[in-house]
Amino acid sequence: MISEVGQMNEKNNINLADSASDELLERKKMQKAALIKMGAMLVLSAIMLIFSSIAWFTSNSENTVNGMKVSVKGPEYEISVLTSGTNGVYDDYLDLVHDDTAIVWKMKGTDSSGLEQNMGNYYSIEGVTDDGIEPGDSGYITFFVTPRVDSVDLDFTFELLGYNAETDNNETTMVQIDPTNDADVINYLNGHILLFEDYDPDTETYSGLIKNTTSLSRLLSNKTYTGKDTPVEVNIYWVWAENLSDMINTHEITVRDDEQDKDITTAYPFCDDSDFATYIEGHPQYFMKGVTTTDNVTISTINNNYQYYGGRYNLADNVIGARVRFLLLTMTVSVS
């Protein structure tokens, strides 16, 4: 009996051992299956990620809205430029310094209000081209913001970089002006080629000066765009004032008043920002050659001795014209 019990125990033990090893095998199988599943999932998600990236890359060259080209975007917005228009007369020079991740602004000719929709670089009719900018010139450039969410706040950073073209053995290179040796020129570009958010052609008044944050960049921050998938046209107005007096004094505009049957003349400012005069007073080195903040120049000081200070402005124009031949304007967009 004992032996029978013993045999049964032994049998039970063997059965237990068998079932344990089966369980182990089963568990191993399950683990393997889980591993394969996880691996497969991983590969699948990797493929999806890669494909979604590629899809995203390729979508950049698609035209989605009439007249615009979807070009660059973040997850919450898209920046588009006009499809009509040209890359600009100086495209060949741009190619030499072009950031491959950037898109090229499209330039157009004179719009219906008589304003130039370019930066002195519109290639219009074959053989007829604009040939750059000089004091007294102005215009605007256009892009579109399409929010991909209900509301997005964006920052726009502008840089205006000076270059000179050097040709050696028939090979042209673009040499950026030196931030140390040409610091004065960089300053003058900030005060002589101004960027604004808005312009009223009726009163010839600018508003919303895009101010400098460093000597090289200007920031338009926290601009809110609402309306998911609705493109918003944005114009950036640039102006190179011919004289310092154009900026600090008002100008008169005469319009015909039919009701009163007479001409009405009204004085308008160059810029109606309340802090525009303070900006000039705070950054005289951007506007006038040889004048610094330590000179504590005010608008009144300038007007009282305009021959000197106006001359200093013209002298700075002279320096820009003599030492810079090309200007690269870049705009970088990011979420605020």
Added chain:
Amino acid sequence: MKKVKESLDKLTTMQKIEVIIASITTVFLMIAVPVYAWFSNTSKVETMTKVKEPANLDICAGDGDSVENFELSNIDLEDIQKTGQPKCYVFGVVTGNLKTFYDIQIAHTTNIPFTYTLYRAEEATSSDTNVVIYEPLDGTKTKYYKRSVEEGKTTPVALPLVDLNADTSKVSHYGRKLAKTDDRFYGLGYDNENDDPEIYAVPIYSQVQELETYDVDHDFYILEIGWDQTNSGSGFSKWNAAKNIKETDIIYITASRTTE
């Protein structure tokens, strides 16, 4: 592949979890880094334009006439010494369509002990006093110019014509300023070993700097060529005696944009 399976089988559950986490992290980083970099860099738009070159400066004769009408010949030295009146000439600088700043340089040899004085000028009438008459070579017209009186002044003031390389130490010996022969201007023009120019042939460079455009069409100037009466009375009797003998001086007038 079998080996990989075997080595995977050998791993403990914990090790397997670690391998999975490591793989996921690697794949995620491989994809995320370039994509993120693209996200953060690409929202950029560019355009290139050109800054127009400032117009070339041009020198003209009176009334904006071609520079060949600016004629300096036949200066009567004896008359200058006798009357004490300098010989005056009108020329202009054209700066294009924009106001700018420029330097005028008068480079001259020193054969004849002339003095050079420069004034801003403006058009005048025949009834004005102390006028300078300009007539082109063909004599078809007569224009009058007078020295400008700057704002806040009552009489014309000569422009600060500064000699860059004059040697004033031997004025009593030569009766005039000569150009230095040991400075960088001399070094730029002559090779010390091979050149041995005659001392009166080395030019003096005189400049007026930072002249502002007053009139974009023409800024006129009156150049006075005189005689240093002080030197002629200072005991030097030979070279500064005014005689209409055949002596020649070369005078270059140049205008260049002020950029520094």
